[in-house]
Amino acid sequence: MTADAANAAVQPSGTPSTDGSRSPQDVEPDVRFTYANERTFLAWNRTALALIATGVAATQLLPKLQLQWGRRLLGLPLIALGAVVAAESLRQWRANQRAMRRGDPLPRSWMPLVLTIGIVAIGAIAVAIAAFGTN
């Protein structure tokens, strides 16, 4: 979805704002774009839950590694990354909704980059544990 498409489809009889993040000029965007923004939030939240569940599984289910704190070294960054993704998904949903109401371009999301870097870093930790943490 592009911001232009969202702007073009703004409902003409929009609702004036009453909460702090909205101005009287704001109008509700096309319901389809609101749905799409909501689904994006939910998808990021599921990603966060998957990261947290994987982190918990890594700390609780993996057999004890030779390296002290090995399981925690693997699981805690996953849980932390999940928490960051969860918090950021709310901020991103809010920013997208605000931009659509105001007819502004959609803000750029850093979440795919953060997620990629985080997962690559955790993968590197796993490889390092496998290489140096065992006999």
Place this chain on the structure above:
Amino acid sequence: MTTSPDPPDAPDSGLAAERTVLAWNRSGLAVVVCVAVLLRHVWPLQGTDHEVALGLIGLAVIVWSVVFAVLTLSRGKRGAYASHAESVFRLITAGTLLLAVVGIVASFAAP
């Protein structure tokens, strides 16, 4: 879970509403799985604990469904969605962060 009625003067949302309901269902299942994984490993279930754990998971499902229903019903009312959505998404994020905190605490309690 119920399907969402569009506001009377809204443009046809096509299948977007249906996709959104499915996304809510997937997210609900993800929450249940995450809670179950945490409960299973934080709490060594014994005796009637299984029933209590099942009850807690059921309660989480009910809370999730009620939250979703509130948001769905607010779509039909002008101005209600914006305020309800903000609260609902904040609640979901807070719940996810709470699960993360419990996961971190549990990792230090692991044998």
